Amino acid sequence: MMKIHKEGYKIIVFFFLLIVTIFVGFTLVFPVQTPFHIVLYVIGLLFWVFILRFFRYPSRQVEISDNNIYSPADGKIVVIERVVENEYFNDERIQLSIFMSAHNVHINWYPISGIVKYLKYHAGSHLIASHPKSSSKNERTSLLIESSGNRKLLIRQIAGMVARRIVYYCIEGDMVSQGKQLGFIKFGSRVDIFFPTDIKLNVELNQKVTGAKTVLATFE
Numbered sequence: 001m002m003k004i005h006k007e008g009y010k011i012i013v014f015f016f017l018l019i020v021t022i023f024v025g026f027t028l029v030f031p032v033q034t035p036f037h038i039v040l041y042v043i044g045l046l047f048w049v050f051i052l053r054f055f056r057y058p059s060r061q062v063e064i065s066d067n068n069i070y071s072p073a074d075g076k077i078v079v080i081e082r083v084v085e086n087e088y089f090n091d092e093r094i095q096l097s098i099f100m101s102a103h104n105v106h107i108n109w110y111p112i113s114g115i116v117k118y119l120k121y122h123a124g125s126h127l128i129a130s131h132p133k134s135s136s137k138n139e140r141t142s143l144l145i146e147s148s149g150n151r152k153l154l155i156r157q158i159a160g161m162v163a164r165r166i167v168y169y170c171i172e173g174d175m176v177s178q179g180k181q182l183g184f185i186k187f188g189s190r191v192d193i194f195f196p197t198d199i200k201l202n203v204e205l206n207q208k209v210t211g212a213k214t215v216l217a218t219f220e
Contacts, residue, residue, distance in 0.1 A: 008055025062179025
């Protein structure tokens with residue numbers, strides 16, 4: 001049985017009541033059932049099922065590893081490149097970006113265990129999440145996790161053109177566990193990860209990844 005994420009409860013109820021209201025109102029105005037009524041009912045039902053699927057909550061078990069860095073999201077890798085990360089590190093890093101379409105699970109997971117050393121929310125634009133400038137221009141949240149051995153990983157949740165709310169479940173100083181929920185981004189969005197330049201990547205551009213399952217990279 002499919003579980004529904006808590007972030008979707010209010011939205012699912014809202015759209016259910018809205019669809020029912022539209023059905024009832026349309027039927028009262030046009031009481032004689034026609035093929036158009038059936039089409040309207042089917043469209044409404046399919047739309048509500050889409051909302052349900054968007055907030056689905058899969059159960060995933062993670063094999064805890066100090067060296068493995070798991071994907072923080074479901075989606076497709078749209079960027080792998082060397083960049084100068086100027087929010088926290090102010091040096092060269094490898095940026096890996098995962099685009100989450102409206103059909104992906106939108107839960108985010110912690111890729112490693114450690115302490116949240118930095119957390120900041122940035123207001124911004126709502127460019128399409130696959131756009132290169134969305135990493136620095138869009139509404140976003142950045143958090144840095146420091147694991148054992150002074151290993152640091154910067155993760156950035158980025159809102160997309162439709163997404164209007166980023167949710168995260170930690171504060172600075174929290175101890176977080178690999179594979180536990182980091183947060184949720186509503187509708188199409190993106191997650192960026194900034195690795196050290198000597199990291200060993202296990203994935204490639206355009207590859208589809210699964211949150212808390214796919215090993216993106218391995219610490220040496």
